[in-house]
Amino acid sequence: MNSVMNSILRHTARAAGARWMSSSSSEEVLKNLEQIVKKDKVVVFMKGTPAQPMCGFSNAVVQILRMHGVEKYSSYNVLENQELRQGVKTFSNWPTIPQVFFNGEFVGGCDILLQMHQSGDLVEELDKLGIRSALLDKTTPSQ
């Protein structure tokens, strides 16, 4: 089930990637980004893909989401598109990749997600999105 979901998501990401190639003006890129981040509850811009992250920081975000049982999210590989790589930095006014969005709103990069994970805030934020964190169902005490 999950693997089916993943392949659908990857397909979506690829289709979006193809659309990026044709967009030209930076204004258009920003408009596209606004639509993309609002399309899904959880959206991640990263280097590589969830199945094959190409950078430790991007991998950290993927692992944190996995720990919370969040599998249904869209990811966009900025290494495949320079316009997207620059565009997302301008869009969120954030200088680095990865970037995480919840409900169309910029949450932060890897450091912020990690700190939210450690403080327990991430469980709460996911709850606001209607996603029950898998960590809540674990019987073992968290670290």
Added chain:
Amino acid sequence: MAITTDHIRDKLIAEIGAIHVEVEDTSANRCATSFKVIVVSPQFEGKPLLQRHRMVNTCLATELKEIHAFEQKTLTPEQWEKQKQQ
């Protein structure tokens, strides 16, 4: 001009009133210029994490253009005291 740990520290102290800064040059572990910082400033008080990180990013905006990877931890003096005890 190469970016140094001292340069980053001085700038964070001068511009966002940091009372304690730890800068680690992690370039050797990565493929290009990389830094890891811990910033403690009373100016972070009452500000959400995202806003604190934005303050640091803004302070180092010129430097970040040359930096490949940048990790940060932003704490209030109170949080810093607590963390030191752990």
